[in-house]
Amino acid sequence: MHVINQLLCSAVCPSNSHLNKETELHDLLKPISDHIHEIQNFRERNRGSSFFNHLSAVSESIPALGWIAVTQRPGPYVKEMNDAATFYTNRVLKDYKETDRRHVDWVRSYLSIWTEMQSFIKQHHTTGLAWSKSGPIAPSSLFDPPAAPSAPCPPPPPGPPPVFTDDDPLPQTGSAGAQHSALFAQLNQGMDITKGLKRVSDDQKTHKNPNLRTHGTPTKNKAPGAVSSQKAAVQKRPPLLELEGKKWRVEYFEQKHDLIIEETELKQVVYVFSCNNSTLQIKGKINSIIVDNCKKLGLVFENVVGIVEIINSKAIQLQVLGAVPTISINKTEGCQVYLSKDSLNCDIVSAKSSEMNIMVPEGDDDYREFPVPEQFKTVWDGSKLVTEPTEIAG
Known part of the structure; x- marks a missing residue:
């Protein structure tokens, strides 16, 4: 938060008005990108944590701190990140709203960070980070820890109080979240990304040194096997089926x-x-x-008193033998749900998914297939929006 405080002070306060050519924006944003990298890596490392939904809410929304690099209307960008967090905080509320009030308070406190940040951006930086038109150039030591209290500047929203602890080891590097953050950091460089390129002298240019055309390029490229060897070095995690507290963990099974x-x-x-x-x-x-995150998985269960959720998966077959109140399908390509007679009144909720079919029992062993709509039409009826399924003719 110190990094953001200092950068916003330089943007809003007249005493630190604008950046000179020596002070590159991507260098100023590097600490923020590093922290985003660490947070997303930590979430990937702790998928088995009982606080995985909490970690996911933070990991999916923390890129909102990069609004400083958004040149046009950063407010909607922060809202998009807030919506990503809400997907997981809704799960937290569902799990704890009747059992532990601390989790509910944490959700409200955390989401308020982004709603208050949207208000702050709308008030001060509607069309992008706005620098003051007067005042001296921002110093290169902008992010050094302050030696003494200075005049107050408009602060960003405060963070929520720590409620939960997790003693798991530090995250490993190289995960998908880490790669995403690394890409985010590169994008923040903007036009300065070319500063990292090496200068090519005239004797290394083929159009000025014809001899190079017969001898190949002077630069050394990585061996073709380097990439493949890195992929081969990635080890598969051992399969796991165990009861951890009140959670059954079934992970990393192949053809079982x-x-x-x-x-x-x-x-x-x-x-x-x-x-x-x-x-x-x-x-x-x-x-x-x-x-x-499963593919070609068959799931057969008897009775569930809460919810069955399918997320980030492909080619899932799900069969209910008893009763279930709710089935949720999110970000999934291909899902067949076989209902029982006792589960015909269940709610089926889907989002960002395709190729979904509900199999309704007819007789003893027969099923009738009903596709779940994927395309919708929305119209304004004069007072509200009306949305209904639609089909493409053809």
Whole structure:
């Protein structure tokens, strides 16, 4: 927060009005990008944490701090990040609103960061980071820790009080979140990205030194096998099926079609992550099921008192033998849901998904297939928006 405070002070306060050519914006933003990198990496490292939804809410929305680099209307960009966080904070509220008020307070406090930041941007930087028109050039030591209190500048919204702790080890580098953050940091360089290029002398240019055309380029390229060797070095994580507290963890199974969870309790949840071409059967009655980042997974369960969620997955087949109140399908390509007679009244909620089909029982062994609409038409009826499914003729 010190970095953002100092940068906003330089933008708003007349005493630090604008950046000179020696002070590059991407250098000033580097500490922010580094922190975003660490936060997203930490979330990827702790997918099995009981606070995974909390971590995801922070990880998905923390790029909002990069609004400083958005040249036109950064407010909507922050709102988009806030919406990404809301997807996961809604899960937190669903899990804890009846059991632990601290989680509810944390959600409200955290989301208020981005709503207040939107208000701040709308008031001071509607069309982008606005520098004062008068005052001296910002010093190169802008981000050095202040030696003494200075005149107050409009501060960004305060962070929420720490509520939860997690003693897991530090994150590893090289994850998808880390690569995303590295790309974000490069984009922040803007026009200064070319400053990292090496100067090519005349004797290295083929049009000024014809001899190079027969001898190849003077620069050394990486061996073709370097990339493949790096990919080969990535080790697959061992499969896992175990009960951790009240959570069943089913992770990293490949071509395993005899997975069974038998000894279940009402308060237990099942979290299925990164399982491919496998089948899982869950017996008894449990609280909820989450299927995340799976491909070609078959899931058969008896009774769920909460919700069954399918997210970030492909080619999922789900069969209900008993009852379930809600099935949620998000960011999924291909999902077939086989309902039982006891689950015909369940709610099926979908978002950003395709190729969804609901199989309704007819008779003893027959099913009738109903596709879930993917395209909608919205019209204004004079007082409100009306949305209804539509089909493409053809």
